[in-house]
Amino acid sequence: MMLFLKLSLLTLIISAPGLIVSRENMITCYSHVQRLTCETGLIKVKSSVYGRTNSITCNTNRPSSEVTNTNCALRITTIADRCNGLKECELKTELLGNPDPCYGTYKYYNTTYDCINGHFVVICEQGYSTLDCGSDSIEIINANYGRGNSRTCSNGIPSFQTQNTNCYAPNTLSTVAAMCKGKKTCTVEASNTIFNDPCVGTVKYLTVSYICTREIVTCESSTATLNCGAHRINIISANYGRTDSTTCSSGRPASQISNKNCYTPDALNKIAARCEGQSSCEVPATNVVFSDPCYGTYKYLTIVYSCV
Numbered sequence: 001m002m003l004f005l006k007l008s009l010l011t012l013i014i015s016a017p018g019l020i021v022s023r024e025n026m027i028t029c030y031s032h033v034q035r036l037t038c039e040t041g042l043i044k045v046k047s048s049v050y051g052r053t054n055s056i057t058c059n060t061n062r063p064s065s066e067v068t069n070t071n072c073a074l075r076i077t078t079i080a081d082r083c084n085g086l087k088e089c090e091l092k093t094e095l096l097g098n099p100d101p102c103y104g105t106y107k108y109y110n111t112t113y114d115c116i117n118g119h120f121v122v123i124c125e126q127g128y129s130t131l132d133c134g135s136d137s138i139e140i141i142n143a144n145y146g147r148g149n150s151r152t153c154s155n156g157i158p159s160f161q162t163q164n165t166n167c168y169a170p171n172t173l174s175t176v177a178a179m180c181k182g183k184k185t186c187t188v189e190a191s192n193t194i195f196n197d198p199c200v201g202t203v204k205y206l207t208v209s210y211i212c213t214r215e216i217v218t219c220e221s222s223t224a225t226l227n228c229g230a231h232r233i234n235i236i237s238a239n240y241g242r243t244d245s246t247t248c249s250s251g252r253p254a255s256q257i258s259n260k261n262c263y264t265p266d267a268l269n270k271i272a273a274r275c276e277g278q279s280s281c282e283v284p285a286t287n288v289v290f291s292d293p294c295y296g297t298y299k300y301l302t303i304v305y306s307c308v
């Protein structure tokens with residue numbers, strides 16, 4: 001259940017319409033380098049498929065026996081894990097270690113990704129940096145301690161210490177999220193004592209990508225006011241309903257606050273249609289706006305948004 005909630009929040013964040021600057025697609029034939037880049041914004045992979053779904057793509061100089069099977073598609077997460085939150089990302093595809101979904105067929109990698117608005121920091125090993133959301137809250141998109149290219153944090157370093165570009169500390173994202181999520185500022189350190197050395201002898205760095213969000217909670221029949229001053233409102237997630245028994249509970253009988261499973265699935269779209277791109281916006285927390293998702297329950301409106 002917890003995992004489901006986590007995943008669905010992440011999905012909401014990823015699908016927030018205003019965060020997306022552009023959508024891109026990249027096809028890379030097997031054993032070549034896949035390079036994803038965002039001219040503006042940060043990479044957020046939507047889907048990566050390893051296999052073959054048509055006979056024309058990547059068929060140059062290949063015998064027909066290797067390109068006729070077009071029913072081979074393995075969804076992989078390795079590219080998202082490596083590339084999400086970066087501005088550019090190069091991967092030697094056979095180093096990803098994905099299992100072969102159709103032996104004897106010449107395959108390719110098909111990645112569709114968005115470029116989203118966000119902050120990106122790089123901290124060389126033994127450095128510190130403070131993520132700063134001002135009065136807003138930090139939401140971590142991705143993080144890695146290790147090395148994914150030989151250029152970053154390499155000035156004056158002997159090349160044998162920057163050659164390993166396939167170095168990833170698997171616990172980085174969960175560690176940084178546990179330290180920083182929801183805080184206004186958060187100091188992170190690129191150090192082996194925090195992340196466990198993922199590649200002894202290689203000079204490493206920490207990359208962190210994050211967005212700054214605000215949450216407002218409005219009890220039923222009041223009105224939420226979103227304000228971004230000189231910036232534009234970007235809705236990240238929203239719900240009209242009830243998911244705990246304490247929020248907006250004062251003076252309410254137990255029967256009106258006991259339902260903790262009350263959601264309005266299209267709340268995000270409704271609020272986005274009203275507020276997205278404006279500098280300020282008012283949203284009444286009422287059944288008139290959202291339709292009643294749980295009759296008899298006293299509800300509240302939760303909106304997470306950022307100013308871009």
Ligand SMILES: *[C@@H]1O[C@H](CO)[C@@H](O)[C@H](O)[C@H]1NC(C)=O
Binds near residue numbers: 047
């Ligand atoms: C790549 O994936 C996208 C999205 O799933 C799909 O629309 C497109 O047809 C795929 N292209 C190839 C060449 O497989």
